[in-house]
Amino acid sequence: MNAVSAPETIDPQESAVICRNIHKRFGGRKVLDDVSLSIPKGAVLGLIGSNGAGKTTLMRILVGLLMPESGSAMLLGEPALQMTDASKTRLGYVPQQPDALNWMTVESMLQFVGSFYPRWDSEYMWNCLMRWNIPPSQGLAKLSPGERQRVALIRVLASCPELLILDEPASALDPVARRDFLREIALRAGEAGMTVLFSTHIVSDLERVASHVCFLHEGRLLLDTAMDDLKETHARLSLSREAAVGLSKPLPGEIARRRRPDGGVSIVLTRRGLAPWPSAATASGGTLEAMNLEDLFIEITDQPGAAWFLK
């Protein structure tokens, strides 16, 4: 199932998050441009994009912390801006810089927050604190950014949410903590059916746990795909300088084109399911090769105005 779907075809009962035609500007600069997204329940959606692509803005709109200029966001079947307490207990959100209540100690903050959640898992909280060697009596403000991020992750995971929204959750974690965290996410998604939306720059993290991936670039959602289908539905057509001369128009299914330093051209192509690749691609004399996520990210984002290819 695709993460991004046409809004009218989405079943609200099947989706944990639905947003339709979201537009947002900051000071005249378009940050989100007609973003529509739906995340099916139980999916782990990795949102990937370069700096300033609009990932944080989209997430803040999804959890109802930012008001879009137009469009709507629904979370767990309710408008994001008018969430009820019942929905709030089912939601976990970690911002990029978790500075909340940083005048408290780790323990007092977790206990304070935990008192609001009926399903608060205190045992899990203490186990995590021990495993990650975080002193409970330490003030949050005195923790390192990585430790603060760990505490924020403990806070949301201990509340046993049904929907987890994480804004670059592993950016400040060391490899061991990151592996622990990703394992936890995969476990919870697999066993408890938790829906996860997380943004990241680290492609390997995404490959490890995400069931779906979305590319956000210059405020537009460029593509969405299930991770399993990625290699089958996307390919890179490499053309020599001579072969590229005759290919001035975009090929069918072309989503990005990049000129290589040797004068050749790399074209990213997509197709629906296992449909054959466009004949123009195979006839051009170039080579078609499967792509991993990192290649795809570089090919798509390493060019200005990539968003226009999907229009």
Add this chain to the structure above:
Amino acid sequence: MTRWMRIVGGAFYGTQVLTATLVLIFGGWAAAAEIYATIVWARGSSGFAGIALAGLNVVCSWLLVFHLAGFMRDLRELRVPQHGQLLVGALIGMFALLFVAPCVLVWSLHGGTRDIVMVAMGSVAGTAGALLWQRRARARKVPGARVSAAAPAFVHVQRPNPWRAVRIALGSPYAPASWQRRVLELASLCAAIAVLPILVLLYRSSMNPRGFTIVFYVAQVVGFVPGIALCWLWPLRRLIGIFNARGGALTELALLPGLGGGRQQLRRLLLVALSLPALGLAALLIIALRLIALEHPPNIGYTKVAVTFLLIALVTVPAVLGQIAKPRATVAWFAVMIGQIWWCTYLTWLIPWDMAHRLPVLWLWLTVALVLAVLMVPIGMSIHSLRKILQRPHPFVETSA
């Protein structure tokens, strides 16, 4: 020797806290000693002044030993060569400051043996308290003892009621705190207000009467500056911090279940956030009026004080609401708005209010109209910002574009 001088100098001037502490201690001692000497001279016995002196010595000893312990820790961590000799020197200096100097001072002021013993006991108590505090702090920070091996049994913390939750989220000074902390805060506030006038009183003998009166008035006014900063501006800064911090406490409050709807939260937040500074400002106003009353001024004096405090509120509230309504407004704008307090204060005191009797009626009404028009600016700004805030579906939702 030069290296030692550098180390000691660094310890003193590297952290302004230590320097400020020493200034406070010496100022406090000088003030207490003068009061003590006056009482001993007037009554022949010290009475309560001896106990007060001993109490002051507890605080001074606590502060000095606390800093000394920090200094020793730094020396160990920095692995300064020959730090042993330096430590011995520091300990001798501390002994002289904590025990010898206070006892000699009391003795030189013709204090009795009982007072000397009490002051020495005060030093012992303060030293013991500081050492215990240090030990407790160290125990908390031992890396091996960070988290106990076994997870503590789950104690379900009672969910705080929404009012209390807002106070907790706002942090100090709103957050619930122990009575010891409250007493300490109150004492700090009193000290901040009173330290300057007390210092002026101490040096009264070296000034002529007219000079003393002017300096004393200035000291009283300046003494209120930290009072207003602590009681009024600091709590309001906390409120702004809640709204300004991207991904900060506002996120926490907005997504915490059980705190009610948006309007409810906004009302609760504003009530909690404004009640404390309002109470603080009212308390300062009462103190100021009581101080004025000691001099039996004409009624206009009371009016001027009241108007000054009213202007403080009128100038700061629009700045605060403006920051909440549009969190990305520059800090400089906020500083300029807050800076108007002093300008308004000076204006209030410089304008000859009795001029109103001499003005023609038309001019009088024109002046009144002008003043009202000027007052409408901050009131209008407040209403405008408040309307913007109320337009939000939730108090913590950002709407700015």
